Amino acid sequence: MEQHDNDKVKRPEDLRSHRWFGPDDMRSFGHRSRAKQMGYATEDFADKPVIGILNTWSDLNTCHTHMRQRAEEVKRGVWQAGGFPVEVPVMSLSETYMKPSTMLYRNLLAMETEEVLRCHPIDGAVLMGGCDKTTPALLMGAISMNIPALFLPAGPMLRGNWRGKTLGSGTDVWKYWDERRAGALCGEAWEEIEDGIARSPGHCMTMGTASTMTALAEAFGMTLPGASSIPAVHAAHQRMATQCGRRIVEMVWEDLKPSDVLTREAFDNAITTDMAIGGSTNAIIHLIALARRAGIMLTLERFDELSRTTPVIANIRPAGAYLMEDFYDAGGLRALLWRIRDLLHLDCRTVSGRTLGQSLEGADVFNDDVILPLDQPMAETGGTFVLWGNLAPDGCVIKPIAAEAKLLTHTGPAVVFKDYNDMAARIDHPDLDVTPASVLVLQSGGPLGAPGMPEWGMLPIPRKLLQQGVRDMVRISDARMSGTSYGTCILHVSPESHVGGPLALVRDGDLIQLDSPQRRLHLHVSDEEMARRRMAWTPPEPHFTRGYGYLFSKEITQAHEGCDFAFLHTNADPTPDPEIH
Numbered sequence: 001m002e003q004h005d006n007d008k009v010k011r012p013e014d015l016r017s018h019r020w021f022g023p024d025d026m027r028s029f030g031h032r033s034r035a036k037q038m039g040y041a042t043e044d045f046a047d048k049p050v051i052g053i054l055n056t057w058s059d060l061n062t063c064h065t066h067m068r069q070r071a072e073e074v075k076r077g078v079w080q081a082g083g084f085p086v087e088v089p090v091m092s093l094s095e096t097y098m099k100p101s102t103m104l105y106r107n108l109l110a111m112e113t114e115e116v117l118r119c120h121p122i123d124g125a126v127l128m129g130g131c132d133k134t135t136p137a138l139l140m141g142a143i144s145m146n147i148p149a150l151f152l153p154a155g156p157m158l159r160g161n162w163r164g165k166t167l168g169s170g171t172d173v174w175k176y177w178d179e180r181r182a183g184a185l186c187g188e189a190w191e192e193i194e195d196g197i198a199r200s201p202g203h204c205m206t207m208g209t210a211s212t213m214t215a216l217a218e219a220f221g222m223t224l225p226g227a228s229s230i231p232a233v234h235a236a237h238q239r240m241a242t243q244c245g246r247r248i249v250e251m252v253w254e255d256l257k258p259s260d261v262l263t264r265e266a267f268d269n270a271i272t273t274d275m276a277i278g279g280s281t282n283a284i285i286h287l288i289a290l291a292r293r294a295g296i297m298l299t300l301e302r303f304d305e306l307s308r309t310t311p312v313i314a315n316i317r318p319a320g321a322y323l324m325e326d327f328y329d330a331g332g333l334r335a336l337l338w339r340i341r342d343l344l345h346l347d348c349r350t351v352s353g354r355t356l357g358q359s360l361e362g363a364d365v366f367n368d369d370v371i372l373p374l375d376q377p378m379a380e381t382g383g384t385f386v387l388w389g390n391l392a393p394d395g396c397v398i399k400p401i402a403a404e405a406k407l408l409t410h411t412g413p414a415v416v417f418k419d420y421n422d423m424a425a426r427i428d429h430p431d432l433d434v435t436p437a438s439v440l441v442l443q444s445g446g447p448l449g450a451p452g453m454p455e456w457g458m459l460p461i462p463r464k465l466l467q468q469g470v471r472d473m474v475r476i477s478d479a480r481m482s483g484t485s486y487g488t489c490i491l492h493v494s495p496e497s498h499v500g501g502p503l504a505l506v507r508d509g510d511l512i513q514l515d516s517p518q519r520r521l522h523l524h525v526s527d528e529e530m531a532r533r534r535m536a537w538t539p540p541e542p543h544f545t546r547g548y549g550y551l552f553s554k555e556i557t558q559a560h561e562g563c564d565f566a567f568l569h570t571n572a573d574p575t576p577d578p579e580i581h
């Protein structure tokens, strides 16, 4: 998009960075002389928008290994458009290696993003992320800072391959691990799968949390059109990165900020898209947190409302058959949004400067097996269901398209594990009192209890049932589940067991009823008995007495509230820019 002078609402002296570089005083002398220390001349930076390229590259983030090169490509675009690029490393949140869970640190990256933007002479930001929590974290921080910003998605990795079979991140790990546990897969084959499942830079290429969140970032207008579906190693990804560099400079002159893009309707577009792609359940927590940063009180009810009117049309694993590379070749997210355009608010603005409707012009579906026709969806409705009941007074979620249909209405006796270690110790024990009709319950998996609400929600099927051919059971926890997972898993039970939610009071043998069509989860235990159990319940010891974990424990909200820190929600009093003395 070309920049026209009449699009400009800012003059050079209006730039945020002008406060650092413009005045004729001692501090500004220091700022200018130190820019020159890096080898830049006055004409490189004077009167130009300073663009912060926030890069979540790290040697420990396997999904972002291409992002150093991408940052250079962003810089190319920034220079071309007359800006001054500065690359700033921020915390990487490696889904693979961080323990106990990247969710413990999402808010830390969000805080870092906001404060890095605030304390530096930055006029606009390109946010480089993709591995699960990096997307919501960067966007949460940018929303709170509210200077011009756009998101550059890392892009999915290429398809995996094993002996001619396509492999998908996560999804096929769970699948073949169950075969290995059942004794149906030898060590040699298992190692071959290890060699072939992740064969390029990029984030998980199933419709896991990474692909979901980058798609939703595009749907609510914070990426360039079509950006989220481009495979990480495709040359189009490099071109997109350079375009991000050009566009953010224009956005600074136009003063186009997240608050101009992220309206209630934009969030509705994201939720509708989440349902149509059969997105990760994690997206619900992140979207609530993002919306609340933007001052919009999004609740679980809105997800359930929009799930009832949106067909699932992305035929992508774990719920479907294909992978993100196929999705891109089929037209990508623009094509899918075009197909569901009647369900979207097409007049929402996007960072491209155009409306969502304008950015979809010319989009088309090239493969109806991957992006299904509206009259032949994977499911008529219900990418995610929200359930309520005496076991989850503040709600919980289930992804019905990833579950065995017959289990969506089910009553069975509970088999309770008090925490992950208890489950790991007993789940495969031959004496475990469990049948295919049992309901597996995991306590202490929530934001405070685990801590950090890890992706433990796809509890493993007990080995003795695996050997009988059982591959799905009803499972309930206050944990999350990887977006690449599948099964009849009821997640995000709120309030969590650690704070005394009813999940803490379930005992072996209690009957639990799942009625997905009625959106109901019921524990068949009388109120009187629950009151007795509550009296006997003692709160667990806190996990942290100092450090970041202590702050997390004090401020984290429950899953239905987005798991943000309470003090980071938008309030009427924005944090001011720093004084320069």
Ligand code: FES
Pocket: 063, 095, 096, 130, 131, 132, 169, 203, 204, 208, 210
């Ligand atoms: Fe990075 Fe899956 S491990 S997106």
